[in-house]
Amino acid sequence: MPELPEVETVRLGLNQTTLSRQIEGGEVLLPRTIAYPETPTSFLAAIAGQEFVEWQRRGKYLLAQLSDRSWLGVHLRMTGRLLWLDRSTPVHKHTRVRLFSGNKELRFDDQRTFGQMWWVPPQTQVENIVTGLKHLGIEPFDPEFTPDYLAEKLSKSDRPIKNALLDQEIVAGIGNIYADEALFLSNIHPQHKSRQLSPAQVTALH
Numbered sequence: 001m002p003e004l005p006e007v008e009t010v011r012l013g014l015n016q017t018t019l020s021r022q023i024e025g026g027e028v029l030l031p032r033t034i035a036y037p038e039t040p041t042s043f044l045a046a047i048a049g050q051e052f053v054e055w056q057r058r059g060k061y062l063l064a065q066l067s068d069r070s071w072l073g074v075h076l077r078m079t080g081r082l083l084w085l086d087r088s089t090p091v092h093k094h095t096r097v098r099l100f101s102g103n104k105e106l107r108f109d110d111q112r113t114f115g116q117m118w119w120v121p122p123q124t125q126v127e128n129i130v131t132g133l134k135h136l137g138i139e140p141f142d143p144e145f146t147p148d149y150l151a152e153k154l155s156k157s158d159r160p161i162k163n164a165l166l167d168q169e170i171v172a173g174i175g176n177i178y179a180d181e182a183l184f185l186s187n188i189h190p191q192h193k194s195r196q197l198s199p200a201q202v203t204a205l206h
Contacts, residue, residue: 001177003173003176004173014052014084018101024049026105029095033096033113043119073129074116079115083106135168145171154202158195161193162179
């Protein structure tokens with residue numbers, strides 16, 4: 001599953017390749033990939049003619065601001081990939097959405113089909129459409145992510161510490177790989193109860 005660092009790498013790549021490129025049309029090969037609006041036809045009609053202005057990231061969500069001040073939201077979930085390809089590149093069996101721009105396309109491949117895309121209308125709060133954003137905690141590199149913040153959150157939980165780290169409401173962007181790495185480096189067993197961590201363990205984990 002792509003986690004915060006991988007999604008950030010995708011964001012950086014998209015900002016290097018897609019900005020100022022106009023979406024001329026597209027194709028939705030798996031309708032349920034589109035979470036909003038209700039139909040793939042409405043989705044494609046809404047973004048047609050718009051240019052990519054900037055790609056942002058929140059947790060594991062990618063958010064592209066479009067030229068009419070609407071937004072394109074993407075969550076890669078477990079196996080999603082955003083690829084900037086020549087349109088002549090053969091379509092893969094796991095290709096779910098294609099957005100065309102001249103001789104290029106932004107292609108969303110997703111083997112497990114859990115990924116989603118949203119269009120957010122102008123002058124609409126992104127969180128009102130991409131509702132998962134409402135529940136995200138702060139990110140690991142946010143200045144507010146301090147040992148005290150982490151200790152306060154963990155002190156309320158009887159869950160195993162790994163489960164707590166995977167809770168996106170506590171820390172946004174962490175998945176299995178980075179939770180395992182953090183616990184290994186801080187010498188904490190994944191099943192250790194969160195509220196039973198010592199201050200020294202919380203500091204090491206942070």
